[in-house]
Amino acid sequence: MSELERSLLRRLRDRDERAFRELLELHRDRVYNITFRMLGNRAEAEDVAQEVFISVFKTIDHFREESKFSTWLYRVAVNHCKNRIKYLARRHDRDRDELDETSHQQNGATLGAPIRAAQPDRALEGAQMERLLQEAIGNLDDDHRIVVVLRDVEDLSIEEICEITGLPDGTVKSRLHRARLALRKKLQRHV
């Protein structure tokens, strides 16, 4: 852990609001991306990402600095996502794959670089692929979804995923294989 991170943690433990804003600045987009890819719904993703930061702030004294702060943060995020997925499943909420008209309209503003008008076909292709992939991820069961989002979307190492999920190396790898296999089957006709 860097000295900068230690100092930020110290200030967070002292309930320094500016430190909290720095923490948000550093991690909000990545946490939001994880929650969005896990839940497939912007409103849910935003709500869960907010809860993640509130939890982190409330329980910062429980962080023992045995792992990287980001690892702990992603663990909190993953746990919140799992809880929300269970909650949504209980409510029989089938509206996870929110890539509806509203989100399409918002894509230019909230997702990456703006789509170039000069390449409408490629933009459409990209948007279709985006939708297809998000649907395919959403159809994975949550244990598989977690590992594939952390590894292939967020590019975290297997070791870090083990720390985040608390799973042994072999389990993470086998879930990753199965998730990729399932995604490959779903995308086979389109890619």
Place this chain on the structure above:
Amino acid sequence: MTEEPANEGEPIDDEIIALVSDYLDGALPPDRRAEVEQKVGSDPDWKRAHAELVTTREALSGLQKARAPGSFDQEVTGAINRRSAGRFFGRRTLGDRVPFGVLLAITLALLLVVGYFMRSSMTGSLKRGPEPDPSPGPGSGSAPLIPRP
């Protein structure tokens, strides 16, 4: 995919997928790695598994990064302030956990000190007065206190 490998559409053994997946993650020892490379170069099933997994991984890593809405920070800090009635930000005298044990010990000590002072004080309510004299005084005994008319 530029080249169309053989057996397109036929299922590939899960074990091949697992090994190619590990290979792509860099999780294989050098000898196994060389073995997978050799098979990917020569066996159509391995070649197809490799091509498909590479494409899948590239598609996943190429997903656009969702960014939190602009109002996100404000909403989070607002929620913290609302839920804690403004107490969250700002250092707490006793920290997050109330040390009930310590508070109890301090309270008991204070009570003992107060009790001691009240007992030793001349005017304290716990001060014992002089012992009442048990011997009867003059005029006591059977004589009526109020003379009869």
